[in-house]
Amino acid sequence: MQFAGVLPEDAPDPRVECAEMLTAMPIPVIEFAAQRSLEITDIGVNYGTDRAGFSVMTASVSATLWRNPEDRSDPVNLADLDDETRRSIEQVPHWPRPEWLLEQVERMRYPLLWDAVQTTWHREESEYTTLDHLLAQHANYILMNQFREELGLGLGDWDSPALTSTRTVRQGIHVAIGGETVMGAEIDTDPFVYAIGAKLANGGTLTAVISREHLPYIDLKFARRR
Template sequence: MRFEGILPENAPDPRIEQARLLKLMPIPVMGLVPQPALEEMDTVGLQSSEDDRGYSEMSASLSYTLWRNPNDHSDPINLADIDEEQRNAHEYVPPWPRPAWLVEHLERLRYPLLWAAVQTSWHRDPSKGPSVDEQLVDHVNYILMNQFRQERGLSGYPWDKPAPDVTVRAVNHRVKVLVDGVEVPAAEIDTDPFVYGIGAELHGGGVVTAVIPRAELGHVRIEFATRA
């Protein structure tokens, strides 16, 4: 969520509209299995395309708060790795009332975020949509582009050459992953220095992918389950 200007205390909670739109997803939304180190953010990233027949494709992305020490949320190790300026911005309390949902959202930003970590994608005509490999590559590059610009040598200058993007040549198929407790063939990208990615086709149609920062892999169990 992004906010601009001063929101009145009674500003509507955007999660209500997100929940309404999420019901339009033709297939169940997948997430990571419940685990102590992860707490699902209650905001869902939704994207869709339409034509004269209705929705032609949709995707839903889930983000998670990461608890490096899930047994003690007050442990400083759980705080996000940000500089002092960013931390002061998160802790600043303005002299005007704010919506309760906004205060809650800003509080969560004090902790590490696995942003858009799991994506469920649906295409009305699977034969015309991207393959599991292509969907995984797109997800990996999306995370790299948005979360690892500095690490990849990117800046805001348009003449800067971007670091090489991940391509389908990086995909490995010699792996499996659990989806609702069932082991299924998977596609994996384990060659990027910053992130690890894995994805699979869903039995009822669609694709699920996960992209996790390598620095946090030790805290995360990558198994998929239908989101409640």
């Protein structure tokens, strides 16, 4: 769903449409295991189709980070915002806005683990559906969208050596999913992010990419979304 111009006060919440799309996901969606420092705030869906229907689907889970979950009013919970972002939050337009949009604007005050956990399903296996490929792809997606300035990259620099690759993937890592431990892989060589993932028993792939500055506040365990 796309909007342009001024949103009417009764504009539908786009998360409703995403939730409906998730029902078409052939496998369960994986998210962070419940923990007080994380609050799941959004799930996005990307997909590809052909004549036979869906060929690939990815569910991307985002979460708000609470560094001090016992006191959400503690300033330590606030994100380090640039002036432009801070102005966009504080500036109140002269027209009413939907409640869901007000909620999203307020969330901008706090650190967001954006698209941090992804569950990917492919109808057919290929070199592009391996755990190594999907883990590196997810890590580079986060790097290009959140650390491009730090890396000195332009919008089209997807082949830059500053990004990670499948060569950096290390196998034999224990990944906790739904109270069980499975064998997976990690990327622990990048200075900005840590990536971990595993192949799922139902044929899908779990990948998670977390900014290193947030790792001390997170328990890297996962669970099936209810």
